[in-house]
Amino acid sequence: MNIQLIAEIMGTVAFAISGAMLAIERKMDLFGIVFLGIVTAAGGGFIRDMTLGIVPPAMFSSPMVLPLAILSSLAVCALVAWLYKGSDEELHGERFQWILNFTDAIGLGLFTVAGANTAIDSGYGDYHAFVIFLGMLTGVGGGMFRDVLAGIMPAVLRKHVYACASLVGAICYLGLLCAMPRGYAMFTGAMIVVVIRLLASHYKWNIPRVM
Amino acid sequence: MNIQLIAEIMGTVAFAISGAMLAIERKMDLFGIVFLGIVTAAGGGFIRDMTLGIVPPAMFSSPMVLPLAILSSLAVCALVAWLYKGSDEELHGERFQWILNFTDAIGLGLFTVAGANTAIDSGYGDYHAFVIFLGMLTGVGGGMFRDVLAGIMPAVLRKHVYACASLVGAICYLGLLCAMPRGYAMFTGAMIVVVIRLLASHYKWNIPRVM
Amino acid sequence: MNIQLIAEIMGTVAFAISGAMLAIERKMDLFGIVFLGIVTAAGGGFIRDMTLGIVPPAMFSSPMVLPLAILSSLAVCALVAWLYKGSDEELHGERFQWILNFTDAIGLGLFTVAGANTAIDSGYGDYHAFVIFLGMLTGVGGGMFRDVLAGIMPAVLRKHVYACASLVGAICYLGLLCAMPRGYAMFTGAMIVVVIRLLASHYKWNIPRVM
Known part of the structure; x- marks a missing residue:
């Protein structure tokens, strides 16, 4: 079965959840919540397809997204x-933030490899930097739109090791493609991103500064 | 005569006025005012044409925009x-705001149907969600650029029932196309957007929240 | 030798320096500094290529950028x-700001003419407004991304005579093309932008306001 499709479906669900959760936390109305869910889930693929000149973008040609x-x-x-009825402060609780963070990491990982894959399938496999860039753009794009529309600083700027995790995952995926079937490479690449993100969140990793 | 052209011309004028007025309110210089007028009037069509892969975008190929x-x-x-010479506070007066709001609603309505139309004319009429999306993008895009460049929160995020009005208008336009000639459908679709926007402004409509 | 290539290389270096310097001033980590350098250097050309539908964008097809x-x-x-070891406040010193400003002006000038040139080479030479627009977009784009990602208001909005300098340079370049070989026209056009920017910074030029 089509592994690319599975990755996109799971990534779409994960990112839509993170978008809807952030919208609820920011007290948006129902339209805003669904809108932010869609934008988060489809935003990365949308810029990727615009960059590649794919019309209409996958989010409209695929009947699933x-x-x-x-x-x-x-x-x-x-x-x-249903869960938080009446208890307003719970939304800022640790469990809520953890789920938001976790679904975001899953979406980042899956869309990174799915985006790199689309670039290869479109015939740009020889431009390695372009493939890696499109993986990052697809992974980071949706969350960036989400954060800007929700009025918070984008995670990609705020969180250490965010774009970095996507970068490492895309490079690993490209390397693993030479060694194993695509499905395994995609799964491993996405896992690497998720693990880096979760470790970085938990241990508050930093990258060295110049001064 | 070409109804699409008329809609685009009227939308261009309406949005340019709203952009120039906001620029004046924000105390920009002459260059900034004309720049914001152009960006507001041409921004939505520009993203639409980029999404559709139309080069050069209509704003440059058309001699009018x-x-x-x-x-x-x-x-x-x-x-x-001429009108406000010397009376600085007038700019924040009710009449000034009302005209800004009204021209913005007109632009939103006309560009929504004109954008949906361009998508259909480009051969994507069968992708209904894509046509509706391009209508919304064309309608909302110019005002979004305008607000970001003027340093205020985009109306699409701030105002209840803004993107919603464009969405309803685009869906109605698509439905009406089956029942009446294009010109009438465009006029009715645009009117629906304007009426929803003005009613929403006047009665301060809200969309229900989750909690 | 290829004058377009020389302009792009010099512009890339100048803008990368300005991006890295701003990142250091904003206390970003090593990844952020290199990232901001790349975005500033390649951002303008990236949007230009997206607008023109060039895939992959020059930043990935050229082995240099x-x-x-x-x-x-x-x-x-x-x-x-090496220079500022230990002396933190120096970063906000006058010399540091001057170099940042100067490299930014050089990048703006070179990318303006290089961008206009790409538009002509892609066969849109007859759409004068489009050529000028693409020159401005290429010149202004990288710095705009840089400023947004660094969390400061974009220079194009903050600084008087910024987009204006690029506009004048692009128009002059287009005019000079009729009178002299491309290489001289590019050099002169870029110089005009740099001189306008430096004079405007030094004398704090303003554009007249309406009220």
Whole structure:
């Protein structure tokens, strides 16, 4: 079965959840929550497809992306309304933040390898830097739109080791492609991103400064 | 006569006026006012054409857009300089805000249907979600650039029922196309957007929140 | 020899330096410094190529841009670490700001003419407004990304006579092309931008306001 499709579906759900959760935390209305879910889930792929000149972008030509993003966002709404009824401060609680962070890491990992893959499938496999860049752009793009629209500083600027994790994952994926079938390489590449992100969050990793 | 052209011309003038007015309110210099007028009038169509891969974008291939946007901005300058000479606070008065809001609604409505139309004319009529998205993008894009460049939170995020109005108008336009000639459908679709926006402004409509 | 290539190389180095310097001033980590150097150096050309539908963008198809931007950024890091060791406030000193401003002006000038040139070479020479726009976009784009990512208001909005300098340079370049060989026209056009920027900075030029 199509491994690329599976990665995109799981990434879409994960990012839509993170978008909807952030929208709820920011007290947006129902339209805003679904909108932010869609933008987060589809934003990275949208810029990737614009860069590659793919018209219409995958989010409109695929019959899955939009319905999945909308359903995931609505499911988050229902769940939050049911779980946190009345307890406003809970939204800023540790568990809520952890789930937001975790789904974001999953989305980042899956979209990084899926984006690199699309670049290869479009015939640009020989431009290694371009493939890696498109992987990063696809991974980072959705979350960047999400944060800007929610009025917070984008994670890619705020969090140490965010773009870095995506970069390492994309490079590893490209390297692993020479050694194993695509499906395994995608899974391993995405896992690397997730693990780096979670370790970096937990241990508050930093990158050395010049001064 | 070409109904698409008329819609684009009227939308260009309306959005250029709203851009120039906001620039004046924000105390920009003459270059900034004309620049913001052009960006507001041409921004939505520019992203639409980039998404569709149309090169050069309509704002450069059409002989009307740039001159119209520049002339409209300069006319606003002249009018404001003449009307409000010396009375600084007037700029934040109710009438000024109302005109800004009204021209913005007109631009939003006309560009929504014109954008959906361009998508259909480019051969993507069967991707309904894509057509609706391009309508919204064309409608919302110019005002978004305008607000970001003027350093205020984009109306699309600030105002309830802004993107929503564009969404409803684009969907209605697509539905009406099956029932009546294009010209009437465009006019009705644009009117729906304007009416929703003005009612929403006046009655301060809200969309329900999750919690 | 290829004058366009020389302009792009010099512009890349100048903009990468300005990006890396701003990143250091904003206390970013090593990854952030190199990242901001690359974004500043390659950002303008990237949007230009997206607008023109060139895939992959020049920054990935040319073997020079990325290595040059990375090396320039690292060189700035080494130099700053060596020169300013321990003296933190120096970074906000006048000399530091002057170099940042100067490299930014050089980059703006060179990318303006190089961008206009790419538009002509891509066959859009007859759309004068489009050529001028692409010159400005290429010149202004990198610095705009740089400033947004560094969390400061973009120079194009903050500084009087910034986009204006690029505009005048692009128009002059287009005019000079009729009168002299391309190489001289490019050099003169870029010089005009640099001189306007430096004079405007030094004498704090303003553009008249409406009220």
